[in-house]
Amino acid sequence: MITIIDYGMGNLRSVEKALQRVSCTTQITNNPEKVIAAEKLVLPGVGAFGEAKHNLDRLGLTPAILQAVQKKVPLLGICLGFQLLFAHSEENGNHSGLGIFPGSVRLFPQGLKVPHMGWNQVQIVRNNRLLENIPDNSFFYFAHSYYVELEPNDFVIGTTEYGLNFVSVVGKDNIWGMQFHPEKSQKWGLEILKNFSQV
Amino acid sequence: MLAKRIIPCLDIDRGRVVKGINFVNLKDAGDPVEQAQIYDEEGADELVFLDITASSQNRNIVIQMVEKVAEQIFIPFTVGGGIRSLENIRQLLKAGADKVSLNTAAVLQPQLIQDSAKRFGSQCIVVAIDAKRVNLPTGSSNGKISWEVYIHGGRTATSKDVIQWARQVAELGAGEILLTSMDCDGTKNGYDIELTRTVSETVNIPVIASGGAGNLEHLSEVLIKGKANAVLAASIFHFREYTIQQAKEYLQKQGITVRL
Numbered sequence: 001m002i003t004i005i006d007y008g009m010g011n012l013r014s015v016e017k018a019l020q021r022v023s024c025t026t027q028i029t030n031n032p033e034k035v036i037a038a039e040k041l042v043l044p045g046v047g048a049f050g051e052a053k054h055n056l057d058r059l060g061l062t063p064a065i066l067q068a069v070q071k072k073v074p075l076l077g078i079c080l081g082f083q084l085l086f087a088h089s090e091e092n093g094n095h096s097g098l099g100i101f102p103g104s105v106r107l108f109p110q111g112l113k114v115p116h117m118g119w120n121q122v123q124i125v126r127n128n129r130l131l132e133n134i135p136d137n138s139f140f141y142f143a144h145s146y147y148v149e150l151e152p153n154d155f156v157i158g159t160t161e162y163g164l165n166f167v168s169v170v171g172k173d174n175i176w177g178m179q180f181h182p183e184k185s186q187k188w189g190l191e192i193l194k195n196f197s198q199v
Numbered sequence: 200m201l202a203k204r205i206i207p208c209l210d211i212d213r214g215r216v217v218k219g220i221n222f223v224n225l226k227d228a229g230d231p232v233e234q235a236q237i238y239d240e241e242g243a244d245e246l247v248f249l250d251i252t253a254s255s256q257n258r259n260i261v262i263q264m265v266e267k268v269a270e271q272i273f274i275p276f277t278v279g280g281g282i283r284s285l286e287n288i289r290q291l292l293k294a295g296a297d298k299v300s301l302n303t304a305a306v307l308q309p310q311l312i313q314d315s316a317k318r319f320g321s322q323c324i325v326v327a328i329d330a331k332r333v334n335l336p337t338g339s340s341n342g343k344i345s346w347e348v349y350i351h352g353g354r355t356a357t358s359k360d361v362i363q364w365a366r367q368v369a370e371l372g373a374g375e376i377l378l379t380s381m382d383c384d385g386t387k388n389g390y391d392i393e394l395t396r397t398v399s400e401t402v403n404i405p406v407i408a409s410g411g412a413g414n415l416e417h418l419s420e421v422l423i424k425g426k427a428n429a430v431l432a433a434s435i436f437h438f439r440e441y442t443i444q445q446a447k448e449y450l451q452k453q454g455i456t457v458r459l
Contacts, residue, residue, distance in 0.1 A: 010320070013295045017270050047320040113428060115322045115374050117405050119202040119244055119458040139202060139458040141275055143297075143322040143374075162201055184275045184297065186239070 002197065003038035005065070006030045007055040009080060010046035018183035022194040032064035040074045040197070041065070043081035044183075049089040049105060049146070052080055053097060065098060069175060076196050077177035079144060085170070085177045091146050100175055101155060103167070105146045112163040115145045122158040122180070128171045130195050131157060138188045140168075140180035148179065174199075200456040203422050204244035204429035205443055206407060207436045209234055211280070212252045214260040218437050228437070232267050238436070239272050241443040244458060246276040247300065247377075247431060251352075253281020262294045269295020277325055279377075288315050292323060300377055302327040303350040306357055306364075309371055316372030325407075326373040329353050330361040330394055331381040346394055353381050361394070362401055369402040376402060377431065380410040387413025387434070395425035407431050415441060415449040422455055 002024045004012050016026050019042070027034070035041065043065065045052055056062045069075055077085045089095045089105035097105070108114045119139040124131055147166040150159065158169030160179070168179045176196065182189035209216050211231060218228040228234070235246055248268070250261050258281075265278055278291050279300030288299050305312050305326050316324045330346040331353075346361035365376055378398055380391035390411045399406040408427035412418060412435050421427045435441055447457040 011292050011295065013293070014269055014273075014297070017295070018273055021273070046322060048317075111403075113403055113405050115404070116201065117322065117375060118204050118429065121200060142201075143275070145321065181275075184273060186273050190273060 001025045001027060001038075002040045002042055003034060004028045004042045004044060005035060005061060005081075007045070007052065007059055007061055009052045009055065010044065012044055014181075014183045015042060015044045015078065018190060018193055019197070022190055022197060024193075024197045030059050030061065032060040035061060035064040036067050036071070038068060038073055040199075041068055041076070043075065043077045043084065045078070045080035045084070046143075047080060049080065049083060049091040049097070050093060050095045052084060053095055056084070056098075062098065066100075069100060072174045074174045074196070074199050075176070077175075078183070079179060079181055082170070082177035082179050083146065083148060085175065086148055089146065101170060101172070101177075102153070103151055104149050106149050107146055109163060115143055116147070116162045117143050119185075120160050120162060120180075122160055122168050124158055126154070126157045128157040128169075128176075129199060130171050130176050130192060131169065132195050133191055134188055140178075140182070140185040140189060142168075142180045144179060202244070202456045202458045203427075203450065204407075205242075205418070205446055205450075205457070206245045206247055206429055206431045207238045207243050207443065208247040208249060208409070208431050208433045210251045210433070211248050211261065211264065213257060214264050217251070218434075231264050232271055235268050235272050235276070238443060239274055242447060242459065243274065243443050245274060245429070246272070248276060248278045249300075250278070250280030257281075258287070258290075262290055265291055265294040265296050279325070279327060283311075285311070285315055285318065288319060292319060298323045298325050298374070300325040300327045302329065305368065306348060306350050306359065309367065312368055312371040312373055316374070321372050321374035324373050325375045325377050326368040327377040327379065328361060328364060328368075328398075329379050329381055330391070331356075332391075332394075344393060349381060362397060365398045365402050369404045373404060375405045375407060377407045377409060383411030384409070386411055389413065389417040390421035390425060390427075390430075392421060392425045395421055395427050399426040399428070405429065415446055418446060419450055419453040419455060422450070423453070
């Protein structure tokens with residue numbers, strides 16, 4: 001059973017349907033107790049970073065997620081849920097994230113079309129079981145205005161080029177995250193979700 | 200590299216796909232989920248569903264359709280047609296749409312763009328602009344072309360300038376502009392390159408070109424010369440003149456990055 005964390009940021013239905021497509025059973029919850037007790041966690045989300053973090057705090061989900069991570073519950077962050085794994089964000093001010101990974105979320109530089117919208121390639125920089133069977137340079141669907149600034153780290157497993165090179169997939173121990181939407185990235189996206197369901 | 204997107208557009212009437220030429224002789228063309236699946240398998244990058252008979256009774260049918268599509272299709276899709284309020288947007292996104300497209304309501308109440316972008320995120324707010332060339336008397340235009348914004352499915356002129364309106368919708372927080380040339384739409388003579396390029400160079404959000412595609416050269420022309428980020432096409436794909444795959448292979452040969 002995969003537990004999808006509902007903190008009021010965007011529609012969770014696509015994530016749920018995609019997980020069900022790869023034969024997962026799912027539950028959607030905003031209950032911290034259920035998050036701590038989860039077998040596997042997905043933190044999805046679209047929208048603004050500050051509001052998202054505020055909602056996680058208000059619902060008591062921040063400590064619950066950190067506690068689950070401590071217990072080695074596998075966690076997958078998607079899009080905004082990926083950005084929340086990092087230390088801070090510059091989106092409309094200065095906000096702290098969950099701080100699971102070091103790094104900052106920044107606005108794309110001037111001169112680029114923002115949002116970074118559409119299908120872009122992921123260069124696999126490090127082998128990881130989340131990306132098993134995924135060919136290097138496969139296309140995934142992105143829709144975001146902020147990116148995670150690249151710091152060479154052993155948790156960076158995929159990068160993407162859009163005006164600059166940014167972190168698009170991370171993975172370390174039981175925690176993974178990706179800037180793109182696997183639930184909207186057709187067969188390779190579903191493959192990643194399947195890999196996550198089997199970790 | 201970020202790929203240029205190919206987006207088939209499906210016209211929906213009371214929950215069914217319809218095909219027609221210039222909105223006449225509408226024929227039932229099947230189930231939206233089945234049609235969407237075909238395009239998905241062929242490699243469409245995204246889909247647009249346009250509710251051409253938007254009304255309150257129709258709203259529930261469309262929401263049910265969105266729910267069904269979202270269960271089966273794992274690429275992004277946009278729903279447009281008759282969306283007037285934050286509540287309409289919320290319902291469609293909740294049912295599984297990734298984006299909504301606003302047109303008439305955005306012109307009549309621009310605040311809706313700002314409010315919806317703030318609430319749901321810019322990435323899911325597309326503003327559709329229907330543009331028509333302004334015919335000025337010879338010699339009075341100083342050689343400058345301009346376009347006027349039309350609403351109500353192209354029936355009502357607004358006296359708004361397209362370029363200024365595009366700039367305004369981007370400032371209000373729209374995530375993309377779906378730009379349709381009313382002069383080219385249905386002609387199959389190609390997109391309005393000048394319009395597309397002017398809007399694309401004006402705004403720093405992606406622009407989807409629409410209206411006029413008749414062959415594959417038209418697609419590459421608007422992507423290269425028109426600087427569009429994506430192309431929308433209906434009839435060339437509906438009537439099976441080309442498959443999405445053929446279109447993408449052609450574009451790749453022209454040096455355009457596509458997802459194959």
